[in-house]
Amino acid sequence: MVRIVDCKGMPCPLPIITLRRAMAECEPGAELEVRLDSELSAHNVQRYLADHGVYLSLTQADGLYSGRFANPSALATEELPACATVLPEGGLNLSPTSSIGPEAPRASLVIIDADTLGRGCDELGGLLIKGLLSTLTEWDTPPTHVVLMNGGVRLAVGQSGTVETLRQLEHAGTAVWLCGTCVDHFGLAGELGVGQVRNMYDISRAISAAPRVIRL
Known part of the structure; x- marks a missing residue:
């Protein structure tokens, strides 16, 4: 069949x-x-x-x-x-x-610093970042960390449409970290649906230890 x-x-x-x-x-x-x-x-x-x-x-x-x-x-x-x-x-x-x-897989730390991808059209950029996040769940070697900084922390908000994808990454073993200063700046502490709020010291140490860092 x-x-x-x-x-x-x-x-x-x-x-x-x-x-x-x-x-x-x-x-x-x-x-x-x-x-x-x-x-x-x-x-x-x-x-x-x-x-x-x-x-x-x-x-x-x-x-x-x-x-x-x-x-x-x-x-x-x-x-x-x-x-x-x-x-x-x-x-x-x-x-x-x-x-x-x-390419052969390598462990990666991924930094996302906006809730859109690329420039020119935020609506298109929102669709692109959602599509790219969904590809991360398909990697044979998932990222060790996905670090959300600046506007990227909005991707972890309950109604963002990307929370479920980030949860899938967590289930696969990826640590989803949110910059605490960024969460406070945007007043999102009570709206987060996924991830751990971490300080910049923890984030910098994870970046230093990562075999490969990818910034989107």
């Missing part, structure tokens, strides 16, 4: 996350069919599968993309689901794509 992985209507990076979970649930050699309705998502899925030795040919009809493949014997070690920022020149290539392969 073919496992249908319906990713239509999903924003980046959910198609990759959904596909990755489906592959993990299926036996090696099982047949899967992925369905998408975005050219960018189709390109990302091709690239992701190529990273795992699967060369997916997609067909396109009426704005929908679909293709079948045999589940590989094992998922290669990876960190971030592929999420392209631009399409290849000339549009989507429906033939198998090449890949440079995933």
